[in-house]
Amino acid sequence: MSKNISEIFGSMVFSDVVMKEKLPKDVYKSLHKTIGNGSDLDITVANMVAIAMKDWAIEKGATHYTHWFQPMTGITAEKHDSFISPQSDGRVIMEFSGKELIKGEPDASSFPSGGLRATFEARGYTAWDPTSYAFVKDGVLCIPTAFCSYSGEALDKKTPLLHSMETINEQALRILRLFGNTAAKRVITTVGPEQEYFLIDKKFYDQRKDLIFTGRTLFGATAPKGQELEDHYFGAIKPRVSAFMKELNEELWALGILAKTEHNEVAPAQHELAPIFTTTNIAVDHNQLTMEIMKNVAARHGLVCLLHEKPFEGVNGSGKHNNWSISTDSGINLLEPGKSPHENSQFLLFLAAVIKAVDEYQDLMRISVASAGNDHRLGANEAPPAIVSMFLGDELEAILGSIENGTEYSGTEAATMEIGVHVLPNFIKDTTDRNRTSPFAFTGNKFEFRMLGSAQSVSGSNVVLNTIVAEELEQFADILEKAEDFNAELNKLISETIKNHKRIIFNGDGYSEEWQAEAERRGLLNLKTTVDALPHFVDEKNVRLFTKHKIFSAAEMHSRYEILMEAYIKIVNIEALTMVDMAKKDFIPAVSRYVGSLSATAASVLGISSRVPCLAELSLIEKLSGLNDETYSEVTALEEALKGAESCGEDTLKLGIYYKDVVLPIMDRLRSAVDRMEENTSAAAWPVPVYGEILFEI
Ligand code: ADP
Ligand code: MG
Incomplete structure (x- = not known):
């Protein structure tokens, strides 16, 4: 039975339409004002909104409400309270007040705070974010909120994002006024x-x-078939997967999430879902919800959704492409090359701001995608390298070249620009030669940031993009507002920016070895791993940037650095312990038993007659016994290495380096030994399902 999509869409969202319908006119108006320009909300208004929200939610089957927030764990958190309120006659009524809507006090002592919140002050509070709509999920009214400590420090991923939206709004408006x-x-x-x-x-x-x-396989020999035939990419979707996707879409649509395209990806068992873009703050909330609902819907279909960046060796891992642009409230895309020379000079100024931002803050972009999981992808010839650069396409690069050199641009549809050089008024969107290997590619009217890991919240990357571009727009506005000859100053600004920052532009193959060398010659950063990248978060220039724009305080930055490094250490530690456990309890005993049965066979065959050949058994016994010993000694080495971590004390940087340089290489060696055992052991004797089954049997 197919349901009417336009009826489903947004049916579980307390959206603008619903608010308009359910709220008295003046209440709606003042709420709308708050949403539109961030003005404070009066408590009487909040009370009216709370009642309307509760009545609407109950109609949708809700019995509870929650302040839905995004702590530093990277996933969302919720604590449910029911609406019931006891009456003197023993009955209950359903209640929800403006106070409960605006502020919550979850016991937050167990969320990571990187030392920000002393335990005697463990309480944090959540504050309603009226710019993201409330929704009903599983019988619970979810109210999107920001999560802070009592002394006001942000403990979540939403607060800095909202600040960064404010900052870029302010600076971009200054630029627009100049034009x-x-x-x-x-x-x-x-x-x-x-x-x-x-x-x-x-x-x-x-x-x-x-x-x-x-969330990933720590062992597993490659199957005879992987992704080499490229028959999975955009291939026909299997019935079970298709049923999953159908249900997923319906759930997402009900929550007002614009799920648009779905297809099979490169690796077997890999898929992709893309929504239609929306305001960054909402897009971040929606992506968090999408990940959660993917897991829940999969479970109902007897499936498991793996969001890890590298669940399987030998086939592609999963990423997330963060398509980003800047737009006015009336929907004018400021990264869309314009039709008139006037619009084009404005476009080029915004473009120059992005170029300068990416060059000056390569480190922050790299850090925003750093995680233990993503370390397995970046630079592994399936995802962009760890070097941040940007792709603009040949035509745009030629235009920038002519501006820089003051020469005439002789492109196909060149025409005079206000800033005195020649440039095309009708930019032809070049969708044919998109560079898939670039970390940050201009794709006609937006940038596609391709380094993000599939499991990560997209909040961090967008906090960085919004803030670094706002910083450059501010510098530009400061200069241009004082200019006596606006066009001359504009021309100078754009050409100087290109001259100073063009090293960040690279249109070639980002996967190639030559690029590594070339990038080094250009002085670009190559922060290969999370441990290499994270410490730069608190570099002086970055602290200056974020504190200046009031995105983070210096204390918040240090706490975030600690949280991220600790997460890395904990993840690698859990992986190592899991490997030790599996090797000792699953693989070594299984191989030992198998060698035992081969030996019994060989002994009885040889017992019959020495003329009967049993070379297969004898060679396997020798090979597997050797590998089992190798496995055992790597397990022992890994256990020793984990104990050795104590020598680093509490110093997270030291610990991070230790796990990266000492623990990870032993994990690799242990895996290699076990995988060679798998290749030589009977399928019936192998204790866990293998890649061929997991990836192809669905
Ligand atoms: P692909 O990268 O697969 O070729 P598309 O060009 O269709 O895909 O777009 C990919 C994503 O970019 C979609 O989620 C789309 O909504 C989003 N997108 C398109 N325009 C913008 C924009 N102005 N701002 C942000 N995202 C955008
Ligand atoms: Mg894409």
């Missing part, structure tokens, strides 16, 4: 994140401790 635009009231950034994921059968998942504890 005579007085109509725009607000500038927002927009995001459309393309989400990759794997779907596997739950019966295989349940048999592998590595998948259960770490």
Whole structure:
């Protein structure tokens, strides 16, 4: 039975339409004002909104409400309170007040705070974010909120994002005014994140401790077939997967999430979902919800959705493409090359700001995608390298070249620009030669940031993009507002910016070795791993940037650095412990038993007659016994290494380096030994499901 999509869409969202319908006119108006320009909300208004919200939610089957927030764990958190309120006659009524809508006090002592919140002050509070709509999920009214400590420090991923939206709004409006635009009231950034994921059968998942504890396989020899035939990409979707996607879409639509495209990805069992873009703040909330709902819907289909960046060796891992642009409140895309020379000079100024921002803050962009999981992808010839650069396409690069050199641009449809050089008025969107290897590619009217990991919140990357571009727009506005000859100053600014920052532009193959060398010659950063990248977060220039724009305080930055480094250490530690466990309890005993049965066979065959050949048994016994010993000694080494971590004390940087340089290489060696055992052991004797089954049987 197919339902009417336009009826489903947004049916579980307390949206603008619903508010208009359910709220008295003046209440709606003042709420709308708060949403539009961030003015304070009066408590009497909040009370009216709370009652309307509760009545609407109860109609949708809700019995509870929650302040839905995004702590530093990277996933969302909720604590449910029911609406019931006891009456003197023993009955209950359903109640919800403006106070409860605006502020919550979850016991927050167990969320990571990186030392920000002393335990005697463990309480944090959540504050309603009226710019993201409330919704009903599983019988619970979810109210999107920001999460802070009592002394006001942000403990979540939403607060800095909202601040960064404010900052870029302010600075971009200054630029628009310089170009005579007085109509725009607000500038927002927009995001459309393309989400990759794997779907596997739950019966295989349940048999592998590595998948259960770490979300990825820590062992596993490659199957005879991988992704080399490229027959999965955009291939026909299997019925079970298709049923999953159908249900997923319906759930997402009900929550007002604009799920648009779905297809099979490169690796077997890998898929992608892309929504239509929306305001960054909402896009981040929606992506968090999408990841959660993917997991829930998969479970109902006997499947498991793996969001890890590298669930399987030997086939592609999963990422997230963060499509980002800047737009006015009336929907004018400021990264869209214009039709007139006037619009084009404004476009080029915004473009110059992005170029300068990416060059000056390569480190922050790299850090925003750093995680233990993503370390397995970046630079592994399936995802962009760890070097941040940007792709503009040949035509745009030629235009910038002519501006820089003051020469005439002789492109196909060149025409005079106001800033005195020649440039095309009708930019031809070049969608044919998109560079898939670039970390940050201009794709016609937006930038596609391709380094993000599939499991990460997209909040961090957008906090960085919004803030660094706002910083450059501010510098530009400071200069241009004082200019005596606006066009001359504009021309100078754009050409100087290009001259000073063109090293960040690279249109070639980002996967190639030559690029590594070339990037080094250009002086670009190459922060290969999370441990290399994270410490730069608190570099002086970055602290200056974020504190200046009031995105983070210095204390918040240090706490975030600690949280991220600790997360890395904990993840690698859990992986190592899981490997030790599986090797000792699953693989070594299984191989030992198998060698025992081979030996029994060989002994009885040789017992009959020495003329009967049993070379297969004898060679396997020798090979597997050797590998089992090798496995055992690597396990012992790994256990020793984990104990040795104590020598680092509490110093997170020291610990991070230790796990990266000492623990990870032993994990690799242990895996290699076990994988060679798998290749030589009977399928019946192998204790866990193998890649061929997990990736192809669904
Ligand atoms: P692909 O990268 O697969 O070729 P598309 O060009 O269709 O895909 O777009 C990918 C994503 O970019 C979609 O989620 C889309 O909504 C988003 N997108 C398109 N325009 C913008 C924009 N102005 N701002 C942010 N995201 C955008
Ligand atoms: Mg894409």
